[in-house]
Amino acid sequence: MTDMPPSGLLKSQRFRQAREDDWRRLERLMDKAEKGSASKLTDAEILAVPVLYRSTLSALSVARETSLDQGLIDYLETLSARAYFFVYGSRATIQDRMVAFFRTDWPASVRGLWRETLISAALMLLGALVAGWLVMHEPEWFYAFVPADLSGGRDPAASTETLRATLDGADGAQGLSAFAAYLFTHNAQVALLAFALGFALCLPTGLLILYNGATLGAFFALFASRGLGFELGGWLLIHGVTELFAVILAGAAGLRIGWAVAFPGQKRRLDAAVEAGRTAGIAMGGVVVMLMFAGLLEGFGRQLIVDTGLRYAVAAATALIWGLYFYAPRPAVAESIHVR
């Protein structure tokens, strides 16, 4: 009985009693934080969490070494894990993230994908040329490249007048904004699919981009055969510069992942996949932004700007803006990437 303190308590019991209040306080804070956002905590509470987290973590280390109270150790493990995710969770505000994304991360990742971007663009061009050539020679090919729901009545059976009418503004053309929304969601879906298919060793992404180019080429050949090629160019490119660029970038991101999985080089396959996924993930976040821009240009810009020359001007302006934003050299930003 000599090693027993007068209270009759074990050392591990006294250890637990001395710290229990801190643990319960941390638990209450975690309950509060997990229920809503972190903004529910007051400043004092936010400051208290890391301190309580570290003391709980050290209590866990001590308990593992000195206590055989299994209930206590299990409790401390789960509490520490919850607090860990809070303390090391994403504490950056949404603004900080946005600024970092638009200032450095997005352009840098797009520039990092330049090789894949060239391949992806070349594939789309190839698809367009082949399909265009085929439709020029035999209009029946059109139906092979363009699904009926996408053409919306623009096919070789339509008269030249009908085709010309589809290129005009919204006046009189009913159901056009619904069609535009459909096209936007369709193209965004194609972009996401092109990205995801990349994992299957690049090939399906390549085929999808090729096919997407073919649809475009078939359309162009159809309108060009009726002498409407120039007008169609304006109609397509006003939003198409942004949209096609986005699809090409999505394809490039997919190709990067597929290539990393197929040929990891010196790295472990898993590490190579994660690294490629990081670059590609940022680029894809940007692709969604581009597609939204394209959707706006398609929905509003094209309806408001009816003049073909102006449409070409807008197309050229968007091409210039994206080109400068992604590829223009910027020493200051390049430095800050190094620091990170």
Added chain:
Amino acid sequence: MSADMTTAKTERAFVTPEGVDLRLNIGDAGQRAGAFLLDAAIIIGVLIVFTIASAFAFASGAAVAGVTGAEMVAVIWLIVFFLLRNFYFTAFELSAAAATPGKRIMGLRVASRDGGRLKAEAVFARNAMRELEVFLPLSILVARSQEGGVDGWMYLLAFVWAAIFVFFPLFNKDRLRIGDLIGGTWVVRTPRRKLIRDMAEDGATRMAAYAFTPAQLDAYGAKELHVLETLLRQGDRKTFRDVADRIAKKIGWTRGPYDTDRDFLSAYYAALRGRLEQKLLMGVRRRDKHDV
């Protein structure tokens, strides 16, 4: 014991920057599938409700504002469908809980595999891959039902190809989806536990009445102690009797006529724990009764 086995199978080392291993458990295939089905049910439920609401709005819009009103409804429906399909998971996993409602209900969350912060691009990449894991296989299934004329062999090939992506998590021990693989993430369990009563509390006060000798306390190790702890928590009388008899026999303890089984067991638990913890302080961990 079966609980211990499963814990060991899903337990992974997860070292915090402070150098403490949190021993997280990854979500098993059943929990992952359950969470996904819950989320899918939520998405489909919201879509159905939204579609019915849109249909009413479409009808009334067509009646009041003509075609433009109806068209607006159609546009909004398309956009909402698109956002729900593609950004439901991303939006929820970017929040502080890093989990969709389905994952929350199953007690899961997404975490970065390297122990660092969960980045937005990781969440984005892991969910963009659902296109490959969910929607592509679904569209292959639908394609079959729509056009029966598809060449059987081609269909089989496509089906097997898609199935590889769907069942990918079953073929690796960390239950990584392709999205997890690309995003550098995994899905871990975040159970909530209350601080349960210390079972030594009753025993410590009674220890004075039971003077166990060191030899009697050396009969068991930590493993037996934990079994005894669980037993005391469960509080089943019949088991108390069996175990008390067995322990008394093993340590050669003659029990007085007024000792209840519970008193004896809790006193022995407290004394055994005191003895083992004392040794622990000296750096000796006795795992079980065979560990000398």
